[in-house]
Amino acid sequence: MIDRRIIEALAAIVGDRHVRTAAGERLTYASDGLPTHRRVPGVVVIPGTRDELVTIVRLLATHGIPFVPRGAGTGLSGGALADTDAVLIVLTRLNRILEIDPRSRRAVVEPGVVNTRLSVAARPHGLHYAPDPSSQTACTIGGNVAENAGGPHCLKYGVTSTHVLALEVLMANGELVNLGSPGGEAWGPDLVGLFVGSEGNFGIATRITVRLSPLPRAVRTLLADFPSLRGAGEAVSAVIASGVVPAAMEMMDRSCVAAVEDSVYAAGYPRDAAAVLLVELDGMCEPAVAAEAADVELLLRNHTARSVRTAASPAERERLWLGRKKAFGAMGRLSRDLVVQDAVVPRTSLPDVLEAIAEIAGRYELRVSNVFHAGDGNLHPNISFDATTPGLRERVELASSEIMQACVAAGGTITGEHGIGVDKLRYMPWIFDGNALAAMRAVRRVFDPAERVNPGKVVPVHACREWSGWAA
């Protein structure tokens, strides 16, 4: 537990209202979006300004107390959980958009700004913030930076790291440093690139400068359905190989479609299809987008699509997308618990890996629904289950692990956008050897020698080879 004097000092910084000490209050923060991990923080503090945050981190540095930064808590890898010996610093009150510079297409925000809010604020200038994780109406830009978040439209526009130009970072010792430059050019080695996706282990991003992208002037959204997952996977490869770069290419299997269609987000997806594919093309020039859409439609039909339908209105387009974006929520209704998985495979391996996942699900007698960013080969196999059933949680764990093994065996990786957190620590040695893991740990110690920020995440310390370097 956290010493009472520390709690009093925290309250003196932010006010009693913004410190949570009661067991029930702290329990609210015991999980993130992944319900399979629970840890109760020692105390929760919610600063309202950067100065308060700096004072808190300096206080914790003086006393050598570990801390965990947290945004909206929508993460899916247990990355923002704190143990009872640690302070959870919730950043949602640091939610100001500090600057929008339409001429240079950039914005400066505090970490607690909700992803969608930035796009809404940029819209009058004909701009938007391109990375669009499914949780974008709730998740924060700070959390996106920590996780290097993706989203459907990252196929064309790139993930978070592509869009972060500069960072002001509060390090574990309470020092503020500026990384990168206002225009995005690295200032020395690319420490912005290194920081993005470090899951909070290198410090807290207190000011984030991001690139804004022009809103596309033309959009076409196509819905295709397929009699087999294999056919759908091959259609995806064919579109990518044709040279057209869709803004997004999202696939849902029959189980996922059923969940969506049974929910309030019903989008009119055909229930009898083995897979539906949502393809979006966008650009600045209407005739070019129309021509590309026609090419894509032909390719899909030539690759076993039973039907291809184009959204006729913005409302229809929105409905098609809502079904996709709320697919996780819809699946959550299927059963008491849901494990959302995340892995990436080479695009051409999609059909084989999907068959392997179906086989694993059958063997463990589990319901697995697949919804994924097909254009990137980024899979989200989701397992619906009831954790109160004796032995079921163990089965889910074993099946998850086998699914991950299948993805790694296909030349893929264990996470494309959700991060390692605590959930995937055990898989890290499957893709990185002891040298690579030791290098990661040594780099972390350059930023945080005592390993106090978000301890116990990302790098499985036991698997690190001895490091002879300076920061060993």
Added chain:
Amino acid sequence: MERVGGVSILERVRALLGTEAVDLTAERDGVPRVAPPTIDAVALLLGTAHAEGWRIRLEGAGTWMPGDGPADLALTTRRLDQIVTIQPQDLMTTVEAGLGFDLLRNQLADRGTWLGIDAPGAQGRTIGSILATATAGPLRHGFGAVREHVLGLTVVTGDGRIIESGGRVVKNVAGYDLTKLQVGGFGAFGVIVLAHLRLRALPRSDLTAVVEGSRDELARVAGDVMAAGLEPAALELVSPALARRERWTLAIRLAGSAALVAEGEVGLRAATEGRAAELRAEEAAAFWRHAAEGLTARAVTLRLGGVPSATEELLDLIQHQLGDEWVMATPSLGVMRWAGDATAERLRKFRKALAAIEVPLTLERAAWPLRSVVGHFGAYREGVGPLVSGLRKTFDPGERLVVAVSEEDHAG
């Protein structure tokens, strides 16, 4: 040649890697050049160098950075020149770092694929050189900085460890992104020996058009092209010497599907009021090649990155402080590259003026006497210096790799 315990370094290296790994004919300043044939051989060499205290300078094909750092040995990656795989369906390739970019481009084109990088310098520059210096060219406008094309790397650290980062797939957030540290690290954090790169489908259509005029006027035309919603692959402002034309030139490259390029052409005519002159395919190739090669015609090459709206202000500053004979700029991104001759004092003064307006200057290429005092990165902002030096000591604990990282810190 220095002798250690009665055995010369050269004899040790021959014993370690075999006689053929040492290229004696290449000695220029008396520093023997070693070309390890495998990644393991690089690791063996650097591990030994670390233990023995040998200083190592790094080279690719020797066409970009002058190979003149004070060292006991020069390590060249030129024998690591294999294409390990090209996967056209998955749009990725794995290549060894010593491979020449021109060779890779031809192999990729044969398989209908393309790498969206057009680095400055000679056509035969190695992949490792381009990645280590993060020298993107005009295509950065359409396809992003060098780091956007790199999926994963294998690096050998200054003490001989082989470290893999990233992976082979296009989306990957497993662990810290050590790849980003290496791309543009100038070898200060190890030697890049292998890279997994992201490919694109070869553009079905590829067209370059140019507009000539005064620099300021063309900057406005570039703004019009952007505002018209064209999506060019490159939009580059090129000085007369680099364009080999009488006046400044705005070069617009459209690349992609036939529909995209055809519509782009229409839009371009409107946005430039018919002034854009389309180049024939071979003229376009020659235009971009000459510009890229021209940037190494002088002793120094450097790049600046400001905000896009300050492009003209930055070009003015270059003109006043260094002269703007050899300049290329990407107005949409605020990045620009300068080549010329300048003293260390002048460059430091220029860098200081830029720092005041929050614009970093990266010294991309210069002879050792200059780069050792100016540094690739110069002075850092408060708090960043200790991080860079900590990272340097992490990946090269003995500081064996001779890299002029910053003003304060030049190993050797």
